[in-house]
Amino acid sequence: MTRNRILFGIGVLAFVSVIVTVRLGGFLVDNEYRQPDRQVAAQEELGEAELVPRQQGIADEQAADEAEARARPYEEAEYRTVPFVGSRVTVWVLAQLHLLFAAFVLAVPLFAFIIEFVGYVKKEERYNKLAYEFTKLLSVSFSMTATFGAFLTFALIILYPKFTNYLMHIFSPTFLPYVLLFFLEALFLYSYYYGWGKFGPRMHLFLGFMLNIVGTAIMFIANAWLTFMMSPGKRDDIDGDGVPDFVSAVSESGALLSLRDAFFNFTWMPINIHRIIANVAFGGSIAAAYAAFRYLQAKSDEERAHFDWMGYVGNFVAIIAFLPLPFAGYYLAAEIYAFSQTLGIQMMGGTFSWLFVLQAALIGNLFLGANYYLWLGMGRMEGGVHFQKFIKWLLIAIALCFAVWATPRYAISSVSEIAAMGGSSHPQLSYLGQMSAKNTAVNILILSTYMSFLLYRRTGRQSIHPHRQLLTRAQAIVFSSAAALVIFYGVYGYFVDSATRIRFAIPQVYSVLAALVVITVIDLPLYRNAAQSGETKWGRIPAVSQYALIFIALSFTWLMGLMGYVRSGLRQEWHVYGVILDTSPDAYTPSLGFATQVVSVTVLIFFGLIGVVFWLSSLSGKKDYAPGAAAEDGGRLEGGQAA
Amino acid sequence: MLGLNLPVVIVLAAVGGVLAWRRANTLTWLLYTWVALWAFFKYGFAVPIPQSVATIYLGITGLALVCFASSSRERLSETAQPIVRLILEPRYRLALAGLLVALPALAAYNVYADLNVPLEAPGFGREVHPPPPTEMTVHDETVDMATAENPYLHYNHDDPELYGEHLENGRRIYYENCFWCHGDGMGGDGMFAHGLNPVPSNFNDVGTLPILQSSFVHWRIAKGAPGLPGAGTPWDSMMPAWEKFLTTEEMWDVNLFIYDFNGYEPRALGQH
Numbered sequence: 001m002t003r004n005r006i007l008f009g010i011g012v013l014a015f016v017s018v019i020v021t022v023r024l025g026g027f028l029v030d031n032e033y034r035q036p037d038r039q040v041a042a043q044e045e046l047g048e049a050e051l052v053p054r055q056q057g058i059a060d061e062q063a064a065d066e067a068e069a070r071a072r073p074y075e076e077a078e079y080r081t082v083p084f085v086g087s088r089v090t091v092w093v094l095a096q097l098h099l100l101f102a103a104f105v106l107a108v109p110l111f112a113f114i115i116e117f118v119g120y121v122k123k124e125e126r127y128n129k130l131a132y133e134f135t136k137l138l139s140v141s142f143s144m145t146a147t148f149g150a151f152l153t154f155a156l157i158i159l160y161p162k163f164t165n166y167l168m169h170i171f172s173p174t175f176l177p178y179v180l181l182f183f184l185e186a187l188f189l190y191s192y193y194y195g196w197g198k199f200g201p202r203m204h205l206f207l208g209f210m211l212n213i214v215g216t217a218i219m220f221i222a223n224a225w226l227t228f229m230m231s232p233g234k235r236d237d238i239d240g241d242g243v244p245d246f247v248s249a250v251s252e253s254g255a256l257l258s259l260r261d262a263f264f265n266f267t268w269m270p271i272n273i274h275r276i277i278a279n280v281a282f283g284g285s286i287a288a289a290y291a292a293f294r295y296l297q298a299k300s301d302e303e304r305a306h307f308d309w310m311g312y313v314g315n316f317v318a319i320i321a322f323l324p325l326p327f328a329g330y331y332l333a334a335e336i337y338a339f340s341q342t343l344g345i346q347m348m349g350g351t352f353s354w355l356f357v358l359q360a361a362l363i364g365n366l367f368l369g370a371n372y373y374l375w376l377g378m379g380r381m382e383g384g385v386h387f388q389k390f391i392k393w394l395l396i397a398i399a400l401c402f403a404v405w406a407t408p409r410y411a412i413s414s415v416s417e418i419a420a421m422g423g424s425s426h427p428q429l430s431y432l433g434q435m436s437a438k439n440t441a442v443n444i445l446i447l448s449t450y451m452s453f454l455l456y457r458r459t460g461r462q463s464i465h466p467h468r469q470l471l472t473r474a475q476a477i478v479f480s481s482a483a484a485l486v487i488f489y490g491v492y493g494y495f496v497d498s499a500t501r502i503r504f505a506i507p508q509v510y511s512v513l514a515a516l517v518v519i520t521v522i523d524l525p526l527y528r529n530a531a532q533s534g535e536t537k538w539g540r541i542p543a544v545s546q547y548a549l550i551f552i553a554l555s556f557t558w559l560m561g562l563m564g565y566v567r568s569g570l571r572q573e574w575h576v577y578g579v580i581l582d583t584s585p586d587a588y589t590p591s592l593g594f595a596t597q598v599v600s601v602t603v604l605i606f607f608g609l610i611g612v613v614f615w616l617s618s619l620s621g622k623k624d625y626a627p628g629a630a631a632e633d634g635g636r637l638e639g640g641q642a643a
Numbered sequence: 644m645l646g647l648n649l650p651v652v653i654v655l656a657a658v659g660g661v662l663a664w665r666r667a668n669t670l671t672w673l674l675y676t677w678v679a680l681w682a683f684f685k686y687g688f689a690v691p692i693p694q695s696v697a698t699i700y701l702g703i704t705g706l707a708l709v710c711f712a713s714s715s716r717e718r719l720s721e722t723a724q725p726i727v728r729l730i731l732e733p734r735y736r737l738a739l740a741g742l743l744v745a746l747p748a749l750a751a752y753n754v755y756a757d758l759n760v761p762l763e764a765p766g767f768g769r770e771v772h773p774p775p776p777t778e779m780t781v782h783d784e785t786v787d788m789a790t791a792e793n794p795y796l797h798y799n800h801d802d803p804e805l806y807g808e809h810l811e812n813g814r815r816i817y818y819e820n821c822f823w824c825h826g827d828g829m830g831g832d833g834m835f836a837h838g839l840n841p842v843p844s845n846f847n848d849v850g851t852l853p854i855l856q857s858s859f860v861h862w863r864i865a866k867g868a869p870g871l872p873g874a875g876t877p878w879d880s881m882m883p884a885w886e887k888f889l890t891t892e893e894m895w896d897v898n899l900f901i902y903d904f905n906g907y908e909p910r911a912l913g914q915h
Contacts, residue, residue: 245790246789246790340777340789341775341788341789341855341856341858341859341910342774342775342776342777342788342789343774345773345774345775345859346774349773349774350773350774361699364703365706368706368707368710371710372710372714375710375714375715376713376714376715378715379715379716388714388715388717388718391711391714391715392711395707395710395711395714398707399703399704399707402703402707403699403700403703406699406703407696407699408695408696411692411693411695411696412693412695413693413694413695414693414694414763415763415764416763417691417693417694420690420691421690421693426688426690426692426693426696427646427690428645428646428688428690429692429696542713542716542719544713577777578777
């Protein structure tokens with residue numbers, strides 16, 4: 001009874017709403033602008049053919065516009081604009097989305113191939129299955145990459161026609177090989193994916209190998225285009241005085257002098273190295289996020305176990321690639337500085353330096369997330385409690401290093417804070433803002449993360465090696481020596497001139513890398529055939545760990561967007577640094593806040609699209625549609641509702 | 644000592660000691676860590692650290708504590724248990740009621756304290772090394788900033804006598820024009836320095852001259868404050884544009900002198 005009253009009430013309300021809307025519309029129409037009555041009267045007097053002065057004026061204006069349009073000669077447009085967002089943001093977002101998908105498409109075959117190879121050597125089917133699971137993500141992502149690539153190309157041609165034409169003038173001989181390689185990549189990728197289980201293992205591995213070779217070659221060509229925009233030439237000691245001279249690949253007017261110098265320009269190889277490593281880290285994290293997504297959706301323990309393992313492997317790949325990434329980034333930044341002090345100072349001491357504080361925060365989050373995931377992973381094994389006591393100390397080390405890395409040299413301060421400090425830098429904390437402290441922090445972060453991994457690896461396992469005590473002590477000595485050396489150089493760096501201090505980064509890096517290698521070499525025989533206190537229970541990990549994987553993927557993506565902006569934005573008002581000026585209305589450096597907003601929106605769009613990729617990839621695992629089953633389900637549903 | 648506010652540090656350490664003695668539970672330790680660090684950042688330094696930096700540090704601390712509390716099932720339940728007991732057990736009813744009042748009151752006070760700050764003009768940081776232009780014109784001569792070097796530097800090896808003459812000329816120019824602000828010993832502490840904000844550059848600093856190419860220093864001497872780039876404005880520098888008072892040779896000579904006086908070499912092109 002009450003329900004009927006409510007329905008009746010809703011009906012009455014709807015009726016009244018319709019009446020009110022119609023009346024309101026009528027009122028608004030009645031009160032719209034109308035020509036004055038005298039004008040209507042005047043028109044009636046003049047008759048239909050003749051126009052009142054206002055109408056005549058409008059007609060004259062239209063005629064004049066038309067005449068002007070006909071008389072205007074054809075001109076090549078230099079720039080075109082996009083309403084609301086502008087040309088730069090359009091190209092920026094499209095380029096970033098293309099790059100993110102391309103990075104993923106290049107990275108996944110790399111580790112899918114390695115996993116498949118491991119499976120082939122170890123003769124374990126589960127690796128083969130895992131590699132296939134990763135490869136499933138490729139097909140749709142490849143289409144996305146191509147779509148955004150085409151979109152970006154059109155955007156460049158339409159919005160920056162003159163500049164795009166210039167790049168074509170410089171790099172026209174590279175376009176055909178690029179297209180051919182792209183075609184070959186499609187061939188290898190689809191034969192690798194659809195040929196899974198259809199070819200012999202060696203033939204299939206060959207396809208995977210070729211896919212990687214072709215993909216890397218494509219990236220190297222594209223890298224030449226973009227690095228040319230930053231460093232259009234090379235540095236070479238042509239007069240033999242020991243000081244490198246600038247050898248431009250183009251003349252002062254921009255005409256090509258040497259395609260070889262334009263292609264193999266100063267920052268080309270540093271970018272190649274940085275991108276290969278970063279792509280693997282990024283690809284691993286996205287694949288791990290896919291596994292997390294499937295884990296959270298999983299209905300059975302078997303599914304959970306599979307995707308837990310997949311997430312672990314994806315994250316493992318990401319972190320292994322991530323460890324050397326700061327060194328590759330440092331090398332790239334040092335090369336940019338060596339190429340041009342203007343770019344170097346702009347990057348590390350100028351406006352863009354603030355973005356490195358954000359970078360530090362993101363990288364700190366990545367390290368924290370990666371360690372957290374490993375700690376949670378200890379719960380998969382019996383006997384994990386033994387190592388739990390170390391987590392506190394590892395966490396303290398990581399948080400301290402994170403804080404040091406995120407400490408700005410010159411803090412954002414209010415007037416009273418500046419007055420209290422006697423300047424923009426704090427008398428004590430400013431020491432933490434210097435390169436010595438940062439290099440030390442990142443090296444200790446890497447060592448700590450590796451330590452977490454070692455603890456994870458040992459959880460629930462007992463070495464049966466006859467010299468286990470000696471070898472474990474040797475590992476501890478190597479680890480502490482590396483840490484002590486890193487800290488020593490970090491502190492000593494404050495007592496020497498900057499040229500020497502910068503060189504201290506090299507022994508710091510080498511001691512950490514050497515420690516990682518030596519400890520790994522010792523660890524492999526030490527834990528071969530180790531006694532296990534219980535089996536690893538894949539799938540027995542708290543769900544929060546899967547959100548950590550998604551968080552890591554998100555941080556990687558954001559980081560790539562942010563650092564991509566820094567590299568590209570450094571050129572400031574130049575399309576090609578020092579050669580072709582950007583004369584468009586967008587030739588200014590946007591505020592840091594605006595730049596981070598664009599990066600954030602791009603990351604959100606990417607995750608929306610990668611969600612579609614995940615969903616499409618997960619469809620292949622679902623049961624086939626069966627009409628009978630659907631009807632039965634429907635009947636049951638209807639029956640349920642009726643009841 | 645070490646720029647720390649010792650009484651605050653001692654009190655915080657003493658509270659930590661009491662917690663250790665009383666074998667406090669995980670939740671108490673987590674709360675103590677966060678509050679102690681907040682108090683340390685706010686009151687623990689003789690010169691207070693800027694709010695922006697304290698916020699970064701406390702954010703990291705918060706994240707790390709959440710990670711720690713949830714890093715294993717056992718630790719999570721250990722942390723959560725006192726909260727569950729507080730909510731469920733009747734003997735804590737009074738404490739729970741107090742907490743329910745205290746938490747919103749604390750949030751309200753925080754809002755009040757945040758809004759009740761004295762109004763002040765925004766502070767401007769100073770970019771110590773603004774990026775130079777790619778090229779500049781000095782006395783009708785175009786200088787390529789990437790490749791330009793001090794033309795007299797090579798005399799150091801090729802013709803030490805001539806090098807000495809240029810150095811001597813640089814010394815004369817420095818002590819006629821520059822030392823008023825940059826100081827006798829080039830420490831940025833000349834007799835006018837106290838009246839300038841930002842203070843003049845300290846050429847003794849290991850982080851200044853050695854990381855700059857001599858073209859950068861030439862740019863700063865020639866163009867001074869009026870030639871500073873648009874990015875990072877407003878600039879408050881009082882450095883004159885010396886190209887209006889000195890010849891090109893004189894500017895390179897003084898450039899030579901300030902490097903030589905401090906025992907530094909200019910950063911070479913292509914040097915990392």
